[in-house]
Amino acid sequence: MAFVILKDLAYQYPSSTGLVLENISLQIQEGEFVSIIGPNGAGKSTLCYALAGFVPHFFKGEISGEVEVDGRKSSESTLDEWALNVGLAFQNPFNQISGAKYTVFEEIAFGLENIGVPRDEMKKRVEDAMSLTGISDLADRSPYSLSGGQQQRVALTSILVMRPRLLVLDEPTSQMDPVGTREVFGVVRKMAEEGMTVVMVEHKVEWIANFADRVIALKDGQILIEGKPNEVLTSDLLIENGFGISRYTSAAREARKRGLWKKEKLPVTLDEAVEGFKS
Amino acid sequence: MNAFSMYAARESGLHSLHPLTKILMTLLLVAAGLALPGNWTGYFIVVFIIFPLAFWGRVFLNLLSTTWKVSLPFAISVILIQSFFWGEGTPIFEIGVLSPKWEGAMFAAVSMGKIILVMSGFLLFSMTTRPDTLMITLKQAGVPSSIAYIIVTTLQIVPSFQRKALTILDAQRSRGLETEGNLYVRARAFIPIILPLVLGSLMEVEERAIAIESRGFNSGKKETSLIEIPDTPLQKVIRRVILFGIFAFIVFGVLWRL
Numbered sequence: 001m002a003f004v005i006l007k008d009l010a011y012q013y014p015s016s017t018g019l020v021l022e023n024i025s026l027q028i029q030e031g032e033f034v035s036i037i038g039p040n041g042a043g044k045s046t047l048c049y050a051l052a053g054f055v056p057h058f059f060k061g062e063i064s065g066e067v068e069v070d071g072r073k074s075s076e077s078t079l080d081e082w083a084l085n086v087g088l089a090f091q092n093p094f095n096q097i098s099g100a101k102y103t104v105f106e107e108i109a110f111g112l113e114n115i116g117v118p119r120d121e122m123k124k125r126v127e128d129a130m131s132l133t134g135i136s137d138l139a140d141r142s143p144y145s146l147s148g149g150q151q152q153r154v155a156l157t158s159i160l161v162m163r164p165r166l167l168v169l170d171e172p173t174s175q176m177d178p179v180g181t182r183e184v185f186g187v188v189r190k191m192a193e194e195g196m197t198v199v200m201v202e203h204k205v206e207w208i209a210n211f212a213d214r215v216i217a218l219k220d221g222q223i224l225i226e227g228k229p230n231e232v233l234t235s236d237l238l239i240e241n242g243f244g245i246s247r248y249t250s251a252a253r254e255a256r257k258r259g260l261w262k263k264e265k266l267p268v269t270l271d272e273a274v275e276g277f278k279s
Numbered sequence: 280m281n282a283f284s285m286y287a288a289r290e291s292g293l294h295s296l297h298p299l300t301k302i303l304m305t306l307l308l309v310a311a312g313l314a315l316p317g318n319w320t321g322y323f324i325v326v327f328i329i330f331p332l333a334f335w336g337r338v339f340l341n342l343l344s345t346t347w348k349v350s351l352p353f354a355i356s357v358i359l360i361q362s363f364f365w366g367e368g369t370p371i372f373e374i375g376v377l378s379p380k381w382e383g384a385m386f387a388a389v390s391m392g393k394i395i396l397v398m399s400g401f402l403l404f405s406m407t408t409r410p411d412t413l414m415i416t417l418k419q420a421g422v423p424s425s426i427a428y429i430i431v432t433t434l435q436i437v438p439s440f441q442r443k444a445l446t447i448l449d450a451q452r453s454r455g456l457e458t459e460g461n462l463y464v465r466a467r468a469f470i471p472i473i474l475p476l477v478l479g480s481l482m483e484v485e486e487r488a489i490a491i492e493s494r495g496f497n498s499g500k501k502e503t504s505l506i507e508i509p510d511t512p513l514q515k516v517i518r519r520v521i522l523f524g525i526f527a528f529i530v531f532g533v534l535w536r537l
């Protein structure tokens with residue numbers, strides 16, 4: 001059975017006039033790395049909140065359908081229980097700093113303190129998580145003194161250290177440079193290989209194509225198209241609906257019109273493009 | 280001001296005291312200032328006890344300037360109000376109906392002594408105590424963690440509000456908002472600054488709640504803590520003595536006024 005199951009999920013915030021999520025049905029296997037793309041206001045963050053239980057436990061409003069993780073329904077469990085299994089890092093890293101800690105190291109340990117991990121184990125887990133995400137050198141800095149990209153890494157590490165079984169990331173690289181983005185995708189891929197299930201909202205399609213197992217395109221609260229990254233990210237449907245596509249895809253589409261792109265499949269990444277133009 | 284509350288990172292004997300010892304010390308000084316007779320007791324304690332303590336904690340100038348900045352507007356308004364609205368008394372000067380009284384000004388100065396005592400006491404505490412160690416201390420003392428969290432993060436609201444107000448101020452200025460000039464211009468600039476500040480804070484509270492919830496804040500498990508706060512047997516004894524002192528001052532203060 002799938003690890004995450006969404007059945008006909010529909011949701012509307014108390015103050016919104018229409019449905020923000022509609023008709024969402026979805027299955028995700030354990031250890032799968034799924035990426036969500038979509039324009040502003042598509043409902044990506046709301047879907048993250050639904051996976052992490054904040055919809056409907058924190059944001060009230062009207063919900064119908066089911067969210068199920070590891071055989072348990074979110075409607076039938078409490079937010080506190082849910083949070084132990086599902087970790088969420090959201091868009092704005094600044095507001096994810098607890099505000100109760102003095103250094104980055106302590107900030108990352110905050111979650112482990114809350115769930116009662118013994119001190120020695122805690123130190124080890126924090127050290128491991130920090131070296132995994134490449135922020136060991138920030139250990140003694142104040143979380144407030146960091147750049148946006150560094151804060152995003154701290155936010156990611158703070159969730160990773162909790163070892164959730166489902167990791168939900170809402171635009172975790174929005175303030176990062178290409179090097180940071182690459183590293184985050186690498187870490188997430190690694191976690192997925194180790195069995196963590198990952199749902200990640202992202203705009204950077206080339207990285208998605210390189211690392212994710214599946215892409216879901218969301219528009220106006222509904223799933224527009226889903227499937228293998230290469231299929232989804234090069235589909236005409238995406239372009240017709242105004243999604244951002246990779247420059248390599250655009251170039252190859254133009255080339256195809258002029259008979260310069262022979263392959264059937266369009267590229268998303270540089271490597272695919274180079275390969276295609278060579279042949 | 281530091282991004283992390285008012286805490287001033289220094290190496291000092293005062294810094295290394297257990298937070299509970301420092302809280303109790305502060306309360307003792309405040310209790311003494313309020314209970315003991317004499318008009319100028321508050322000032323006396325500030326100058327002869329709090330200032331030397333601040334010296335010991337290597338935050339003297341910091342404390343002096345912050346106390347000054349915070350209490351000056353307060354002092355001016357209290358003195359104005361008290362002197363102008365004092366009933367019978369010796370006039371300082373008379374212009375038409377305006378006639379501020381010496382007695383009112385004196386009364387204001389005496390009250391300010393108590394206010395300055397409380398303020399400088401708590402400022403000294405905040406400047407020499409890391410908020411996170413305070414949080415651990417509060418929890419160990421049996422305060423529920425949500426309340427401890429609220430207390431500690433509230434202590435940081437002032438600096439973080441200041442920082443954000445400045446950001447918004449800059450942003451609005453670059454859009455052409457006039458913020459300098461006469462009182463009217465300044466008053467008019469108030470709303471475009473306050474509104475985003477308040478709305479932003481509401482959003483922030485919501486997101487922060489989600490963030491800490493995601494990190495098991497309400498997991499209901501028995502919490503542990505990464506750092507250990509050093510304590511000494513001597514301090515434990517001292518705390519008992521201080522506690523007794525606070526109690527004695529309260530009793531004395533009540534009896535003396537009967």
Ligand SMILES: Nc1ncnc2c1ncn2[C@@H]1O[C@H](COP(=O)(O)OP(=O)(O)OP(=O)(O)O)[C@@H](O)[C@H]1O
Pocket residue numbers: 013014015016020038039040041042043044045046047059
């Ligand atoms: N707390 C809220 N209350 C009411 N409506 C909300 C709330 N949060 C989001 N919405 C609305 O729900 C819709 C979807 O918002 P959501 O934040 O999920 O979009 P998104 O895809 O994450 O967009 P973005 O790319 O800008 O992050 C939007 O129309 C938004 O205005």
Ligand SMILES: [Mg+2]
Pocket residue numbers: 044045046091170
């Ligand atoms: Mg969003």
